[in-house]
Amino acid sequence: MIVLTLTEITEILGGELHSTPTTLSATDTVSGLVDTDSRQITPGDIFVAKPGEHTDGHNFVGIARAAGAVLALVEHTVEEDIAQIVVPDVVVAIADLARAVVARVRAEGNLRVIGITGSNGKTTTKNMLAAILSAQAETVAPRASFNNHVGAPLTILRTTFDTRFLIIEMGASHVGDIARLVSIAKPDIGIVLKVGLAHAGEFGGVERTVLAKSEMVTPLTENDVAILNADDYRVIGMAELTRAAVRTFAVDGDNATFRAADVRSTRTGTDFTLVDAAGAEHPVHLRILGEHHVYNALAALSAADALGIATADAIAALGTLERAERWRMEVLGGRDDVTIINDAYNASPDSMAAAIRTLAQITPRDRRTVAVLGVMTELGELAGDEYDRIALQLVRLNISQLVVVGAEARRLHITAINEGSWDGESVYCEEADAAFEYLSTAIRPGDTVLVKSSNSAGLRLLGDRLGEFFTC
Template identity: 90%
Template sequence: MIALTLTEITEIVGGELHSTPTTLSASDTVSGLVDTDSRLIQPGDIFVAKPGEVTDGHNFVGTALAAGAALALTERVVDEDIAQIVVADVVVAIADLARAVVARVRAAGDLKVVGITGSNGKTTTKNMLNAILSAQAETVAPRASFNNHVGAPLTILRTTYDTRFLIIEMGASHVGDIARLVSIAKPDVGIVLKVGLAHAGEFGGVERTVLAKSEMVTELTPSDVAILNADDYRVMGMADKTVARVRTFAMDTDQATFGARGVESTRTGTDFVLHTESGAEYPVHLRILGEHHVYNALAALSAADALGIALEDAIAALGTLARAERWRMEVLGGRDDVTIINDAYNASPDSMAAAIRTLAQITPRDRRTVAVLGVMTELGEIAGDEYDRIALQLVRLNISQLVVVGQAARRLHITAINEGSWDGESVYCEEADAAFEYLSTAIRPGDTVLVKSSNSAGLRLLGDRLGEFFTC
């Protein structure tokens, strides 16, 4: 974070400073990182004592102090010998602090901010863009999937006066969530990847999801850039809701700013030809598996181009990215030519369908495909229909074997086995341990295995076990 005095921070967050002769005082400055996790605190950092559903951050102020924290943001005075700024709501306070920090950095230099949202692909696009921009200048990007009302401000607060690019991943559970993040970061470039069925149950329907995602572009200015997925009609409808300059990306179309042609997916990566509206073409190689990641690459390249990065440099940087993210289309295994694709960090109907298509596309015709699938959460009343749709896709693509894990996903198993035309096999396992015992003997040499579920199912750990089991 930029250096600020305790007086400045107190004024920004509207709090009350409590200090002692042995702690920092009002005129002292802090410039460390800001975090809600006491385990990540380093000397000079600021600890945010955020109350939670399971535990209360105020109980860990002492732990943060022992780790070297210089200041604590709290909602009540804690009996620890550390300077404390007491506020009504620490989450609101870090948002206010983030807003002030990014504004000061922007005023002092040439900071450019990119916001990314969408039902799928945010983290992968963030990682792709981070690979491109960090090769050019100091870049701040979220760790893991820090994209909510807490994670995004914490990311912004890592910005310093040396930061040239700031990437913010913006997720949402409700209408208004992205608008709040946009009001803090004020992106120069806003990317909307896709409006899908992820969290549709929580939002109350896909149209509410559209409204939430459109908040990315509605507050952009005429000098800003909105980057929209031209293959998603719901996203393209947002072009009429922004005054920003609109750039588009799409597959196999001449109507977009950036398009992809000749997409080829194998077990070693994904290749395509980038086609620009000027007619220029560039070969692109991704080490990341899956045709669906071409959309993320197009979005990242479009943003880089809008920021003045040469496409040749951006494409070269993309080629260095070994994986989308931990547990996202992560390739493991290798023994007996067995490929394990661990994509079990999250799952929506769209991302699960894309992963299954990739499984079918990258597997040679003479080899078997195995899909190990678990629950897709937050679908609400549409869950049953979406499980049926995924099951029929498995049948249509002739996936060699299906292994369904967990009661919440059992409908996948039932629908698949009820499809009489399918000559594959479906196996149901109540728990991941049972699935591992089955798969450790059922997987054959040369098989390609996809492990896919929402994070809560824990199948990412099953994927890791399988990857280790089949490691050379």
């Protein structure tokens, strides 16, 4: 974070400073990182005592102080020897502090802010763009999937006057969430990847999802750039809602600013030809599996071009990225030529369908495909139809073996059996341990295995176990 005195922070937050002779005082400065997790605190940092559903951050102020925190943002004072600023709501406070910090850096530096949203692909696109931009200048990007009303401000607060690029991943569960994040960060470039059914149940339908995602581009000015997926009619329709200059990317469309041609997927990655606005062609190799990640790469390359970065340099930087993210199309295994694809960090109908297509595409015809699938959360009343659609896809793509894990996903198993004339090709397991016991003997040499579910199912850990079991 930029250097601020405790008085400045207190004024920004409209809070009340409490200090003692043995703690920092009003005129002292801080410039450490800001975090809600006491386990992440290092000397000089600021700890945010955020109340939670199961734990209260105020109970961890002492642990944070012992780890080196010099200031705590609290909603009531605690009996710990550390400077404390009391505010009515610490979550609102970190948003206010982030807004002030990014405004000061923008005013005195050369900061460019890029916001990314979409039902799928945000984290992968963030990582791709971070690989490109960090090769050019100091870049701040979220760790993991820090994309909500807490994570995004914490990312912004890592910005300093040396930061050239700030990437903000913006997720949402309700209409208005992205608008609040945009009001804090004020992006120069806003990227919308896709409008799908992820969180559709929570939003109240796909049209409400469209409204929420459009909040990325509606506040942009004529000096900003909106980067939109031209293959998604709901996304490209947002061009009419923004004053920003619009750039597009596509795989299917011919009129996009950046488009991909000759897409090819293998076990070692994904290749395509980038066709830019001038019609020039550039070969691209991603070490990340899956044709669906071509869209993420196009979005990242489009943003890099808008920032004035040479396409050749951007492509070279993309080629260094070994994986999308932990538990996202992560390739494990290797023993007996068994490939485990652990993609169980999250799952929506679109991302699950894309992962299954990838499984079919990258597996040689003489080898077996195994899909280990769990629950897709937050679909509401759409869940039944979407499980049926995925089951039909599994049958049509002739997936060799289906293993469904967990009661919430059992419909997938039942529908797959009803759709296909299978004899044991679909197996249902109540929990992950049972699935591991089955798969450890059922997987054959040469198999390609996909593990996919929403995070809550915990199948990412099953994927890790399988990867370790089949490690050379």
